[in-house]
Each structure stands twice: as C-alpha cells, then as structure tokens.
Amino acid sequence: MEPLTPAYPTWVMLLIAAVAVAVLLVLIAKVKLHAFIALVLVSAVTAVAAGIPVADVPTAMLTGFSTTLGSVALLVAFGVMLGRLLEVTGGAQVLADTLIGVFGEKRAPLALGVAALIFGFPIFFDAGLVVFLPIIFAVARRFGGSILIYALPTAASFAAMHAVVPPHPGPVAAATELGGDIGLTLLIGVPVAVLAWIPGGYLVGTRLGARFNPVPTNVFAMKDSEESPAEETTPPPFSVVILLLALPMILIGLNTAITTLRTAGTISEDATWASALVLIGQTPIALLITVLVALLVLSPGRFPMGRATEIVDQALGPICAIILITGAGGMFGGVLRTSGIGEALSTSLSGLGMSLIVQAFLIATLLRVAQGSATVALTTTAGLISAQVAAAGLSSFDISLLVFAIAAGATVLSHVNDSGFWLVSRFFGMDVITTLKTWTVLETTLGLSVFAIAGALWVVVP
Structure with missing residues (x-):
C-alpha cells in the first residue's frame, strides 16, 4: 500500500x-x-x-x-534447519573449535565478528544472522559468559555490511538514485564498514555483552532425552562445514553478479542460463538448496534420512x-x-x-x-x-x-x-x-x- x-x-x-x-x-x-x-x-x-x-x-x-513475513519467514525457517543439522552432527562445534584455534579463546568474539564480515558480503542481515546462530551458541556454550558477548559483535558485522556495502539493496538503490558508481561504492564501502565495525560494533558490542546476561532459548540445543552428537556421530570435517556456510553466499553472489551484468547490458535479458542462476541465487532458494545439500552430506553415517523430519521439526517449533x-x-x-x-x-x-x-x-x-x-x-x-x-x-x-x-x-x-x-x-x-x-x-x-x-x-x- x-x-x-x-x-x-x-x-x-x-x-x-x-x-x-x-x-x-x-x-x-x-x-x-x-x-x-x-x-x-x-x-x-x-x-x-x-x-x-x-x-x-x-x-x-x-x-x-505480509511483506515482513515474506522476507523473513523462509530465511529464518531454512536457516534454523541448517543450524539444527550442524548442531546435531557436531558441525557447529567443529567450526567454533577451528575459529578459536586460530584466534584464541580471548578473541572468540573477534573471530565470530570477522567471519560474519566475510560471510555478510553477499548475504542479507536476517539470513546471515540466522545461519550463524548455531556457531554463536556453540562458542558461548564452550566458554560461558553472556551470549551477547559473542552475539552482538557478530550481528553488528552483518548489519554493517548490509547497510553500507553493495550488493545489498539499500546502498545499491541509493548509489543508483544519486548517479554514483556502484563499483566504487563497493571498493570504498568495504573498508568503511570494517573500520566502523571495530569501534561501533566490536568494542561496544563486547562491552554491552559483558553488562547484560539474558538467558535465551537455544533453538538448536539437544533435548535431555537425546544423546550428545559426540556420542552418536562423527562430526563432519571443517571443510564440509565451511562448504555448507559458503554455499548460500556463492549462490547469492552469482545472482548479484548476473543481475549487475544484465543491468550493464553485458548479458542478455533473454539468456536462459542467466535466469536459472538468478533463480537459484534468490536468498530463500539458495537456503533451500543448502538445506538439501546439508541433508545429503551430513546424513550418511550420522542419522537415517527418516530422522531428518524430527530434527527440523525440533528446530521450527521454537521459532514460530x-x-x-x-x-x-x-x-x-x-x-x-x-x-x-x-x-x-x-x-x-x-x-x-x-x-x-x-x-x-x-x-x-x-x-x-x-x-x-x-x-x-x-x-x-x-x-x-x-x-x-x-x-x-x-x-x-x-x-x-x-x-x-x-x-x-x-x-x-x-x-x-x-x-x-x-x-x-x-x-x-x-x-x-x-x-x-x-x-x-x-x-x-x-x-x-x-x-x-x-x-x-x-x-x-x-
């Protein structure tokens, strides 16, 4: 309206x-x-x-x-499905352990924030945050303290990239309306977003996180009746976890690239292959594909495919x-x-x-x-x-x-x-x-x- x-x-x-x-x-x-x-x-x-x-x-x-639900509901639903699968199989813990191994325990919020800056380049704020939720909860569970110490810097990373850096819709639309150069806005926007995130997102976020300690409901947590992932499965390798997190970023990035080239006239609007890439690069479709890939690569040897329904149901209930x-x-x-x-x-x-x-x-x-x-x-x-x-x-x-x-x-x-x-x-x-x-x-x-x-x-x- x-x-x-x-x-x-x-x-x-x-x-x-x-x-x-x-x-x-x-x-x-x-x-x-x-x-x-x-x-x-x-x-x-x-x-x-x-x-x-x-x-x-x-x-x-x-x-x-309806506009908000149309943009959020599918992203949140598919995102928590992916997160639940990573949690149940131990993939979230694998990524958390690897990040902490590189950055160190004291720099866990920094590790999550830097990773979110990278993954936030093509992914919208809502989708990026939901995909990273199991990682945030895994790190917080391991080191304790307020969940906000890890959550706020991570969320700020996605917010900074979403607001400032093309190909996100806001800066692209503003640059186009003002007659600017989207490529130049991208090149300058990345360092501006990162430099702004350090004081405005990371430093402030960690300090606010230390002051407040809410008790969230972990939508990925195992029920008491379930065995821990470590006891019943072999966690997926780090490379598989990164693939699953990077897949939506790659698909969405292809969509952005094709759309930009079409606007510039480099690729014909009638090219069928380009339309196909644009379709699978739409954020809900990209996340759907990622969930299906996760089921295919995580299920063998870890849980029967029939248990997938139970796993995703347990994730969807708390987010309604x-x-x-x-x-x-x-x-x-x-x-x-x-x-x-x-x-x-x-x-x-x-x-x-x-x-x-x-x-x-x-x-x-x-x-x-x-x-x-x-x-x-x-x-x-x-x-x-x-x-x-x-x-x-x-x-x-x-x-x-x-x-x-x-x-x-x-x-x-x-x-x-x-x-x-x-x-x-x-x-x-x-x-x-x-x-x-x-x-x-x-x-x-x-x-x-x-x-x-x-x-x-x-x-x-x-």
Whole structure:
C-alpha cells in the first residue's frame, strides 16, 4: 500500500508516532502483554489515529505484516534447519573449535565478528544472522559468559555490511538514485564498514555483552532425552562445514553478479542460463538448496534420512513466536509508513540550508526512527536529495560518501518499529528494555561510526 498524504501537520504526526511507541513499550514492559498482541493492537489504533481511512486500516496492517513475513519467514525457517543439522552432527562445534584455534579463546568474539564480515558480503542481515546462530551458541556454550558477548559483535558485522556495502539493496538503490558508481561504492564501502565495525560494533558490542546476561532459548540445543552428537556421530570435517556456510553466499553472489551484468547490458535479458542462476541465487532458494545439500552430506553415517523430519521439526517449533513477532514489528512500521509520517518529515527537512552530507544523515535518521525500515530510509533519502546532488556536480567519490552518510542514518536508533529489533530480541532472549539498552545502542554507535568516517573523508579529500 502506497504512503498516503499526511492527514495532519508534521508535529501532530510525530506526536502520534511518539505516543504509539510509548504505549507499546508500556504494554510490553510494564503490563507484560505478549509482544505479538501488543504490536497488532497498537498498529490498529495508530492507523486510525494517524488518519488512515477505516476501510483501509486492515490493508495497511496486513501489507506491512505480509511483506515482513515474506522476507523473513523462509530465511529464518531454512536457516534454523541448517543450524539444527550442524548442531546435531557436531558441525557447529567443529567450526567454533577451528575459529578459536586460530584466534584464541580471548578473541572468540573477534573471530565470530570477522567471519560474519566475510560471510555478510553477499548475504542479507536476517539470513546471515540466522545461519550463524548455531556457531554463536556453540562458542558461548564452550566458554560461558553472556551470549551477547559473542552475539552482538557478530550481528553488528552483518548489519554493517548490509547497510553500507553493495550488493545489498539499500546502498545499491541509493548509489543508483544519486548517479554514483556502484563499483566504487563497493571498493570504498568495504573498508568503511570494517573500520566502523571495530569501534561501533566490536568494542561496544563486547562491552554491552559483558553488562547484560539474558538467558535465551537455544533453538538448536539437544533435548535431555537425546544423546550428545559426540556420542552418536562423527562430526563432519571443517571443510564440509565451511562448504555448507559458503554455499548460500556463492549462490547469492552469482545472482548479484548476473543481475549487475544484465543491468550493464553485458548479458542478455533473454539468456536462459542467466535466469536459472538468478533463480537459484534468490536468498530463500539458495537456503533451500543448502538445506538439501546439508541433508545429503551430513546424513550418511550420522542419522537415517527418516530422522531428518524430527530434527527440523525440533528446530521450527521454537521459532514460530519469533517469526510472528517479527512480522508484527513489520506491521507497526508499515502502518507508520502508510500514514505518511515519513513524507511529512522528509518534506520539512529537505529544504534546510546545511551541508549536503549532514542533511543526508539527518533525513535518513528521522526516516529510520519514524518508520523502522533501513532500506526504505536509504532509498527515500536518496530520492529526496538526488536533485541537489545532480545540481552540485559531485564526483563519484563524493556520491559514495553521501551513500555512506545515508546508510549511517538508516542504521541508528533501531527500535520497536524495526523488524530486525525483534529478531535480535527474541533469538537472544532479551526483553524490550534490554534490547533498547543493547541492540539500539549498538546500531547507533555503528551508524555514528560510519557517519564519522564518511564525514571525515568529505572534509579531508578534495
């Protein structure tokens, strides 16, 4: 459903959004109402209060809900299936042991974060985090301490790559809208993401992890009635584990490469082989293929194929609530977008007389806070400043810096209208307040780090 013209002045729309968020926090944190019920209830009331026609309220709610479920449910489901198979066969422990052997016990969070930076190059945030969950739990189980010491730096790695580096959709769309060079944005974006992750993701993440110690439900854990993987199976070799983790990255990377070459006209749109590669490189299909390969290579000698149904069932049960709450978070964000709150904000800010890079960051930040979606904030902000960029005659390098500034604003202040907020919250057993104190802070420091680097280069490089 397309955003409507705001029904009230900007300040009224912002007040409605602020009250909605406050009521949602009270219902979940104080009243202890289930998050799914609270999100649906507040979404409906907010839609009416923000001036969405009553007949369109169900459509506005279901659009946000179904869009989020469509992008998250399959990724989470196939991801936890793969994770459960790696856990049951001992593959997750093999990878954890190998990483720790290379980096050392004290650098376990660094090892996970570096691995996530590498795997996060072509894989979306949601898919990458889910695939890495069994590794995070395996490392935390071995060394003890808060799960967040290992989870937050890893999640920050995927967030940094997703926000800043092509081929992820946000930076690609922003660079295209501004007339930039996607290849140059990629080359500069990788070091910017890594340099921003060190203070904003790794250092802050490990310190926040040491302060908070939630007790998550390990969706990959063995039941008491099950024997441990070490007792009944021989763990797969490290090379097999890496193959299974790298396979979706390779397939998705092929999709990205083919799509880019088609856009450039190098490959014909009618090429059947290219269409086939694009199909198998779609993230849900890539993960489905990976799960099937995992069954084929992990099952022989470890468990009968008939037991696969039991194994994946044990993984899918605990994530149903996670998927529903994440979808409801998308519903709330979708209602805010449909109400026109984002349009009201952007219209009031786009004409301010300030440095273009600061303007880009602030507009993206306010859009992110207002409606939750980082990708929407990226693409909308790029569209709003594109005319100014064209008039300024900026170089491709400067346009890349603007893309990073927009990405920084689209990263900060993740909160209850962001589906990623709920994904992290539920997987790692955090209540809303703890998630605000950890994930929201982490996303903010990560975004500010990206903006600091982009701003410094904007000033220093002529």
